[in-house]
Amino acid sequence: MTSDRLLLGVGAAQAIALVISVTFLTYVLVIVVPFLRCRRRTPGDSAGYGWHFFVPARDEEKVIGTTIGYLRGSFPTAHVWVIDDASTDTTGQIVADVAACDDHVHVVSRRLPDARTGKGEALNVAYRQLDAWLPADADRDRVIVGVVDADGRPAADCLDVCAADHLFGDPDVSSVQVCVRMVNRDERRPFPHRGRYANAFGRTLVRLQDLEFRAAISAIQMNRRRTRTVGLGGNGQFSRLSALDDVRAAFGRPWHGALLEDYELSLHLLLTGHRNEYTDDTLVDQEGLPDFRRLLTQRTRWGQGTMQCGSYLPKLWSSRHVPTIGALEAAYYLLQPWLQLVGTLVYPVPVGVLIYNFAAYPNIMTGWFAGGGWLLFLVYIVFGLGPFVAWGPIYVRRCEPQLGMVRGLALGFAYAAFMLTFYITSWRAFGRILRRRRDWAKTRRNAEFLPDSAAT
Amino acid sequence: MSARTAGPPGPSSALSSVLPHGSSRLTRGAGTILFLFVLAVLLAYQYQLRHLEAVGAARLFGLGTPTLAASRAPIVYFGLGRPDAFGLTITPECSSTLLIAPVFLIGGAMLLGRRMTPQRVLAAVGAAAFLLIVGNQLRIGLIAYLISELGFHTGYEWGHLVLGTVVSIVFIGASLTLLVAVLSTGRTHRQRAAA
Numbered sequence: 001m002t003s004d005r006l007l008l009g010v011g012a013a014q015a016i017a018l019v020i021s022v023t024f025l026t027y028v029l030v031i032v033v034p035f036l037r038c039r040r041r042t043p044g045d046s047a048g049y050g051w052h053f054f055v056p057a058r059d060e061e062k063v064i065g066t067t068i069g070y071l072r073g074s075f076p077t078a079h080v081w082v083i084d085d086a087s088t089d090t091t092g093q094i095v096a097d098v099a100a101c102d103d104h105v106h107v108v109s110r111r112l113p114d115a116r117t118g119k120g121e122a123l124n125v126a127y128r129q130l131d132a133w134l135p136a137d138a139d140r141d142r143v144i145v146g147v148v149d150a151d152g153r154p155a156a157d158c159l160d161v162c163a164a165d166h167l168f169g170d171p172d173v174s175s176v177q178v179c180v181r182m183v184n185r186d187e188r189r190p191f192p193h194r195g196r197y198a199n200a201f202g203r204t205l206v207r208l209q210d211l212e213f214r215a216a217i218s219a220i221q222m223n224r225r226r227t228r229t230v231g232l233g234g235n236g237q238f239s240r241l242s243a244l245d246d247v248r249a250a251f252g253r254p255w256h257g258a259l260l261e262d263y264e265l266s267l268h269l270l271l272t273g274h275r276n277e278y279t280d281d282t283l284v285d286q287e288g289l290p291d292f293r294r295l296l297t298q299r300t301r302w303g304q305g306t307m308q309c310g311s312y313l314p315k316l317w318s319s320r321h322v323p324t325i326g327a328l329e330a331a332y333y334l335l336q337p338w339l340q341l342v343g344t345l346v347y348p349v350p351v352g353v354l355i356y357n358f359a360a361y362p363n364i365m366t367g368w369f370a371g372g373g374w375l376l377f378l379v380y381i382v383f384g385l386g387p388f389v390a391w392g393p394i395y396v397r398r399c400e401p402q403l404g405m406v407r408g409l410a411l412g413f414a415y416a417a418f419m420l421t422f423y424i425t426s427w428r429a430f431g432r433i434l435r436r437r438r439d440w441a442k443t444r445r446n447a448e449f450l451p452d453s454a455a456t
Numbered sequence: 457m458s459a460r461t462a463g464p465p466g467p468s469s470a471l472s473s474v475l476p477h478g479s480s481r482l483t484r485g486a487g488t489i490l491f492l493f494v495l496a497v498l499l500a501y502q503y504q505l506r507h508l509e510a511v512g513a514a515r516l517f518g519l520g521t522p523t524l525a526a527s528r529a530p531i532v533y534f535g536l537g538r539p540d541a542f543g544l545t546i547t548p549e550c551s552s553t554l555l556i557a558p559v560f561l562i563g564g565a566m567l568l569g570r571r572m573t574p575q576r577v578l579a580a581v582g583a584a585a586f587l588l589i590v591g592n593q594l595r596i597g598l599i600a601y602l603i604s605e606l607g608f609h610t611g612y613e614w615g616h617l618v619l620g621t622v623v624s625i626v627f628i629g630a631s632l633t634l635l636v637a638v639l640s641t642g643r644t645h646r647q648r649a650a651a
Contacts, residue, residue: 008502011548012557019558019628026629317569324571325640372613379621 013349020339020346021384027332028387032394034226035219040281044163050143051078051159054126056119057095058085060150065094067150068105074156076104078146081130083108083122086115106133119234120255120264123147127244127254134241143241144168147262152235153183153285161282162238174243174274175266178236179218182210182288185400190290202290208418209288209295211411214280215395220333221278227329228322230276232266236284239269246272259438260305267312267330273321296425303337303422303429310334340426388416484567487574491564491581498557505553506530506546509589513546513596521604534600542603544596550616552592555628556585559635566639580638584631591627595620 053071057064064082071080082099084092084107092109099105108126110116127145134143144162148154155161158178162168167176184190190202224230232239244254247268258264266276289295313334316327358365365373392412396403403411432438498505507525510532514525522536530546548554563581566572602615 008499008548011502011551011554012499014549015554016558018624019555019632022625022628023632025625026632029629030633314569317571323640325636327571328636328640371609372617375613376617376621379618383621383625 010349010353013346014353016342017346017350020343023332025383025387028390031219031223032390035215035222036394036398038222038280041164041166041279043157043160043281044165044167044169046159046163047077048142049159049163049168050138051075051146052130052143053078053080053146053148054123055080055082055148055150055152056085056122056126057082057087057091057150058116058122059087059089059091061087061089061091061094063151064091065098067148067152068095068098070153071148072102072104074154075159078159079104079106081106081108081126083110083126085110085122086112118257118261120257120261123255123261124253127248130241138241140242140245141171141240144238145241145244146236146238147234148284149235149286151183151287154178154236155283155285158236158282158284161279164279164281167277167279168238168240172275173277175230175232175237175239175269175276177221177230177232177266177276177278178238178282178284179221179278179280180213180233180235181283181285182206182213183285184288184290185210201292204414205292205295205418206288206290207411208415210399211391211395211415212418214399215391216415218278218280219394222280224276224326224329225278227326228275229270229326229330229333230266230278231333232262232269232276234262235286237262237265239265243269243272243274246274257438258305258308259301260309263305264309264312267309267316270322270326270330271312271315271319296421296428299421299425300428300432303425304432306334307337307429307433310338337422337426337429340422341430344423344427385413385416388419389413391415483574484570487577488564488567491560491567491577495557495560495564498553498560502548502551502553503530506548506551509546509551509553509592509596512589513544513593516593517597517600521600532596532600535604540604540608542600542608544599546596550592550595552588555588555592555624559584559588559631562635572639576639580635583638584635587627587631587634591623591631594627595623598623 053075055064055067055071060067068080068082071078082095082105084095092107095105095107099107106129108122108129110122110125115122130145134140146154162176162178167173184206187203187206189199190206191198221230239254247254247265250272251268254265254268255261256264256268269276289298313331316322316330319327322330389409389412392410392415393405393408395411396405396408507528507530510525510530513532514523517523517532517534521534522538524533524536525531526533526543530551531543532546533541533543535541559581563577566577566580567574599612599615599620601611602619603611605611606614
């Protein structure tokens, strides 16, 4: 009986592993086709809108000056609202100096003990300050708030693309998320003072983040355009002020306290009947992280944020604004960290059974393997790694054709290995939830790790 | 699934349909309990269900070739009356029973909210489960066919390890797609109420 139960347990674990894997495989197949078919659309005219960039900045003295300069130079009519979140360096002074001679640059100062309470709260303060600054008769449908990281670089055509007929040109669209690209994806030596292997590893990490955002995430977002569940990111998100007003009216404030406050905003927008859109016709550049430890920290935060946002599932499920296919898509996304926890438990079971059999019956198993058992490994490698490896060639074909297909394939395999980090970060995130830890230190910029002479 | 060579066997050889407003908390609760009950049955009686699968395979493929299911064990024999007759044992890993279980779990979860009627969820889960059963029957038939064509070892390796696995993956994928398609088609009860 005990043996039967053990066999049943092993069978159940293998069945769950198979169903989770095939679900992911099917999902990838569903999102790849429309992604490859998507073509560039005609941009619009940004002149008909008022554009306001919110730039949260906490201890960003290394990058904030150049970011303000870039935004003002690239988008002369746009206003830049820099939120100095009680910086302990010269960030506040740098912004104040620029604002003193440029009426399109605004300082939003936060001071302790009311500061450093999260990015969402910082954005809410900027929202209130913009609200107070705007004339009472402002057309809030045509006032667009963009959120850009302190190292963010929206492409020069970003606002025109966002104003296209199918984006803000469509009155039904409330928010637009722009495709994110890693600005340092071609940097050969992310660690100037370290050795060859450290640099090779670092630049591969950055390249994989670029692949992830411009291929895999972009395809997910394209699919979400159909399911009406486009998610907003922390960099390159644009929203109509009127939509933020609606979220404030319904939920008290536009941004809330989840560690994934940007995705949380998109959920609130969905729940208030708004439509979010996504475009990869333009880009916003941000720094990729070449350091594995910082990457794990960042991904743990994202994992915990996603787990926190899982509390919205009942609301999404009962909302009349969210179509069923959208609720299913959002549920699948929000369950991902939990499925990864389950995966860490069930995926090793078949491997364990195999190892046990090899140890217990070495002659039989060796014969089985040599006599054709290896084919099973081949099948599992193709179907197990395929959904990850495919993104390498897709990325090269769609985003970086100069890399060539051989590198694309190599990147695909590297991406499959890269994805294993999620099994680490999901457990770390789960551990933080169990310990009720919601605090977070921001991800430090690459420039902070360089000597002053090398920083840009 | 495991295969065994055999002579003539002895007797025991081994919708987003719409929920009417406020009418159905009880129905949904009953539906969830039903799904969980089926889930428990799938786990508790998987041996008997595997035997049923063997009987089903024997009936299905018996239309084209002499087959027989073992009287109690989950084994189906092919090529009876020939010297190269063989039997396939349907193990827990190779049965559709455990693959169907997650589908019923999803079905139970779908009924927790008021978005879908039990009828819609039942239709979706039923269609997805049916496709999984059909896929597994085809897989059994494919393995048997390849064994008869390529010989016991080669046919079993290719049928069970390669093509059979591919058939499983394709049918699981198709089943999940069908599940989502049936669940998400149509209007929610709120939309119908608004209309």
